[in-house]
Structure formats: C-alpha cells, structure tokens
Amino acid sequence: MSAGLHAVALQAADAAVTHTRTGEAVTFYILAPIAVGAALGMIFAKNAVHAALLLVVDFFCLAAFYAVQDAPFLAAVQVIVYAGAIMILFLFVLMLVGVDSSDSLLETIRGQRLASGVLELGFLGLLIGVLLDAIDKTRAVGLTQANSGGNVQGIAKTLFTSYVFPFEITSALLIVAAVGAMVLGHRELREPRPTQAELMRARLHGPHPEAFTGPGVYASDDAVDRPALLPSGMPAAGSVYEEYGGGSLPPGAVPPEGDGR
Amino acid sequence: MNPANYLVLAAILFSIGAFGVLIRRNAIVIFMCIELMLNAANLTLVTFSRMNGSLEGQVIAFFVMVVAAAEVVVGLAIIVAIFRTRKSASVDDANLLKY
Numbered sequence: 001m002s003a004g005l006h007a008v009a010l011q012a013a014d015a016a017v018t019h020t021r022t023g024e025a026v027t028f029y030i031l032a033p034i035a036v037g038a039a040l041g042m043i044f045a046k047n048a049v050h051a052a053l054l055l056v057v058d059f060f061c062l063a064a065f066y067a068v069q070d071a072p073f074l075a076a077v078q079v080i081v082y083a084g085a086i087m088i089l090f091l092f093v094l095m096l097v098g099v100d101s102s103d104s105l106l107e108t109i110r111g112q113r114l115a116s117g118v119l120e121l122g123f124l125g126l127l128i129g130v131l132l133d134a135i136d137k138t139r140a141v142g143l144t145q146a147n148s149g150g151n152v153q154g155i156a157k158t159l160f161t162s163y164v165f166p167f168e169i170t171s172a173l174l175i176v177a178a179v180g181a182m183v184l185g186h187r188e189l190r191e192p193r194p195t196q197a198e199l200m201r202a203r204l205h206g207p208h209p210e211a212f213t214g215p216g217v218y219a220s221d222d223a224v225d226r227p228a229l230l231p232s233g234m235p236a237a238g239s240v241y242e243e244y245g246g247g248s249l250p251p252g253a254v255p256p257e258g259d260g261r
Numbered sequence: 262m263n264p265a266n267y268l269v270l271a272a273i274l275f276s277i278g279a280f281g282v283l284i285r286r287n288a289i290v291i292f293m294c295i296e297l298m299l300n301a302a303n304l305t306l307v308t309f310s311r312m313n314g315s316l317e318g319q320v321i322a323f324f325v326m327v328v329a330a331a332e333v334v335v336g337l338a339i340i341v342a343i344f345r346t347r348k349s350a351s352v353d354d355a356n357l358l359k360y
Contacts, residue, residue: 025262032270039274039297043281048290055293058274062300065267071307071319074326078303081326086296086333093337094289097350108286108353116283120276127272135265141314154316155323163320170327177331184338187345 020140024068035061052090059083070143073152212238267308275301288340288350292333299329 020028038057045051059082066075146154159167194202203209214228225244227235274297281294303322310318344350 020262020264028262028266028270032266035270036273036277039277042297043277043285043290043294048287051290051293055297058297059300062304065270065304066307069264069267069307069311071310071322074303074307074319074322077323077326081330082296082300086330089333089337090289090293093341096341097289097344113284116280120280120283123279124272124276127276128269131265131268131272135263135268138263138265138312140264140312143311143314143316146314146316151316151319155319158316158320159323162317163324166324170324173328173331177334181334181338184335184342 027064027068031061031064048094049091052087052094055090056083056087059087070147071151073155214239264308264312268305271301271304271308274298274304286351286353288343288352289337291352292336292340296329296333299325 035058038054038061042051042054042058045054059078063075063078063083066072066078143151149157225240227237228239230236278294278296278298278301281297282291285291285294303325306318306322306325308318310316310322340350343355347354349355
C-alpha cells in the first residue's frame with residue numbers, strides 16, 4: 001500500500017520524466033499494433049517468403065522505436081544489419097532451399113498447438129503482470145544527459161572502455177562464424193569429377209551415341225512442342241520435352257498440323 | 262505514455278516469437294521467429310537503457326545484434342547443409358538421432 005502511495009508521489013513529482021512526448025506516444029500507438037500484427041502474420045504465414053517480408057516490417061517498426069527512444073545509432077544499425085544483411089541472407093537461403101517448400105500447418109503431435117498457445121499465453125501473462133506491477137513504480141531518467149556528447153560518441157566511449165574485452169571477443173566470434181559457414185557450405189565431391197575423355201567414352205558406349213534430334217526439325221512447324229520427323233515421317237521420340245507434351249505422343253502419331261506457314 | 266509500455270510490447274513480441282518456434286516446422290521460419298525474439302530482447306535493452314539514463318544497454322543491444330548476425334550465418338549454413346542431404350527444410354524430417 002505504501003509502495004503504491006510512494007509510486008503515486010514519485011509519478012506526480014516526475015510527471016515530465018515519466019511521460020513521454022506526445023509525438024512519441026502517437027508513434028508508439030501507431031507502430032505497436034503494426035509490429036504485433038506483422039509478428040502474428042509472420043508465424044501464421046504459410047509461405048516462408050511472406051513470413052520473411054512481414055519480419056522486415058517488424059524490423060523497421062523496431063528501428064523506429066529505437067529512433068524515438070534516443071538510440072539513433074541502433075536504429076541505423078537495425079536497418080542496415082537486420083533489414084539489410086540478415087533479411088537478404090534469409091531470402092537467399094529461402095530461394096536456395098526452394099520457395100515452394102512451404103510447410104503444412106497441420107500439427108503432427110496432437111494438441112501441440114493448443115498446448116503451446118496456452119503456454120505462451122501463460123508466459124505472456126506472467127511477463128505483463130510483472131511489468132504492469134512495475135510500471136507505476138518506474139521513472140525514466142532519460143538519455144538527454146548520456147547523449148549530450150552525441151549518441152554515437154557515447155556508445156563508442158562505453159564500447160571502447162568498459163566493454164573493450166567483449167568487443168575483442170566479438171571479432172573472434174565473427175571470424176569463427178565466417179569460417180564455420182564456409183566449412184558447412186563446402187560440398188565434398190564423393191568421386192573425382194569425370195574427365196572429358198570419360199564422358200565421351202560413356203556416351204559412345206551408351207544406347208544413343210549421336211545427338212538427339214532437336215524439336216521442330218523437318219516438321220511442318222518449328223515450335224518447341226512439335227516433334228522432329230524421322231526419314232520415315234514418324235515423329236522422333238525424345239525430341240520434345242515431356243513438359244511440352246512430348247511424352248504423350250504415341251509413336252507413329254501424326255504431328256498436329258501447323259498453321260500452314 | 263510511460264516508457265514501460267515498450268517493455269509490454271517487447272514481451273508480446275517475444276511471446277509471439279516463442280509461439281512461432283513451437284508451432285512451425287520449417288527450419289527457416291523457426292529461425293525468423295528466433296530473430297523476432299532477439300529483437301524483442303533488444304527493445305527491452307534499449308528501453309531499460311533509457312529508463313536508467315545510461316548507454317550501456319544500447320552497447321549490449323549492439324552486441325546482441327553482432328551475435329545474432331553470426332548465429333544467422335552459421336544457422337542458415339547448417340540448414341542448407343541439412344537440406345542438401347535430406348532434401349527437406351522441415352525439422353520433423355531430421356530424426357536420425359531419434360530413439
């Protein structure tokens with residue numbers, strides 16, 4: 001009880017510090033629902049590319065929050081590193097792995113989604129309960145004094161004095177990560193690459209040593225879906241890709257008439 | 262508005278990220294959810310930095326970003342390596358060590 005009264009007194013005394021500027025409140029109340037909506041859309045998006053783009057929205061919202069919270073350096077780093085580098089990396093890997101590998105949202109363990117939902121709601125309730133209890137008792141000092149010499153200069157001073165050892169360890173971490181990515185991305189050839197002589201020998205001993213007839217050769221038409229004609233007038237099997245309907249043509253079938261060019 | 266509202270927002274984003282990790286099975290999407298959780302933690306750090314009037318929170322958030330970048334590089338390389346051998350990015354398919 002006395003703590004609450006104390007908090008009220010504190011709040012009354014420091015109303016100017018505890019409460020932010022109106023512009024910041026407007027920014028927060030506009031961007032916070034966008035950030036939460038984008039995050040929800042991300043975890044429920046079926047297509048992984050959509051999830052990545054919604055995550056970019058979240059990154060930009062957070063960059064704006066950093067900017068209004070007197071952290072312009074982190075806002076710039078957020079845009080450059082997260083929205084720039086990391087998202088490009090994500091999209092690269094998505095394209096490498098295949099965009100169509102969207103996973104089904106069906107659950108494999110029965111009740112797993114419900115259980116995790118309950119778990120997360122409980123966790124969220126726990127966090128927010130603590131925060132709501134603490135909100136009244138906090139008063140923000142603000143970064144006006146700490147940022148008086150410039151935000152970047154202040155961060156640099158802190159980084160290169162009290163945190164210089166972690167900073168050096170960071171460089172080791174980055175090198176290890178770069179080398180690790182190279183090692184993981186390297187593909188070991190299981191057998192030596194075949195030489196040109198070996199390829200030629202394999203082709204001459206194979207069932208089809210000569211070149212395949214290209215589509216459209218001697219046909220009434222030269223489109224890719226017109227099979228080549230053999231000297232007997234039969235369409236040559238294998239001269240049209242199956243995707244263009246080449247596989248569906250029975251041997252001996254008369255190719256469809258062209259438009260009489 | 263109290264600056265502590267940022268903390269509530271960060272808690273919500275963190276929970277959404279953790280929920281995504283639990284329900285998704287595409288390894289890349291799980292990775293994105295982890296990034297969201299890291300970002301929520303960063304927002305908390307920046308807000309606390311402001312509330313305490315000290316720049317150390319921003320320095321720690323900077324370190325978090327560095328570690329996250331390194332983590333993404335290695336993690337995505339692992340996902341690509343797994344995809345090469347198993348032709349799938351689903352975490353359910355990598356079950357060779359099961360039982």
